[in-house]
Amino acid sequence: MSDCIFCKIANGEVPTDFLFEDGNVVAFRDLNPQAPTHVLIVPKAHYANIADGVPAEVLKSMADAVEAVAEAEGVRDSGFRCIMNTGAAAGQTVMHLHMHVLGGAPLGEGLLPKEA
Template identity: 80%
Template sequence: MSDCIFCKIANGEIPSEFLFEDENVVAFRDLNPQAPVHVLVVPKAHHENFVDNVPAETLASMEAAVRAVAEKCGIAETGFRCIMNTGTAAGQTVMHLHMHVLGGKPLGEGLIPA
């Protein structure tokens, strides 16, 4: 998708420091963090949301990215939250599948980024 900000980041058109990258996904820090650790895991291929026939290998890469990010950011042992919003009613504002990985502090109710 030519005008998708996450496609541009994931495919290197917009520079970003990746905390994880494989053939299917990238992970980078959110520009508007909601916690001390707030990383986005984004597929390189455009999928609108979680129920958009996402290939199993992409979902497996997302899982690997979460594991690697949690280790790298020091939240694997203390705990973290993973969030995928699906559709506007759920608060999804960028219509490209992405997962928020949040941690680094106690996460209370109501912390659900778009």
């Protein structure tokens, strides 16, 4: 999608430092973090949400990114949240599949994100 900000970020049109990248997904820090660790995992291909026929290999890449990000950010052992909002009624405002990885503070202390 030519006007999708996450497509532009994932495909390098908008410069961003990636914490993880493979052939299917990228991970980068949220510009408006809701926790000490707030990273977005975004497929390079455009899918509106998790119910948009996402191939298994893309979901596997997202899971691999979660593991890598949690380890790199030091929250793997202490705990973290993964959140995917699906549709406007659930708070999704960027209609490109993405997962929030949040950690670095106890649940309820900065771990309830506003949708990006």
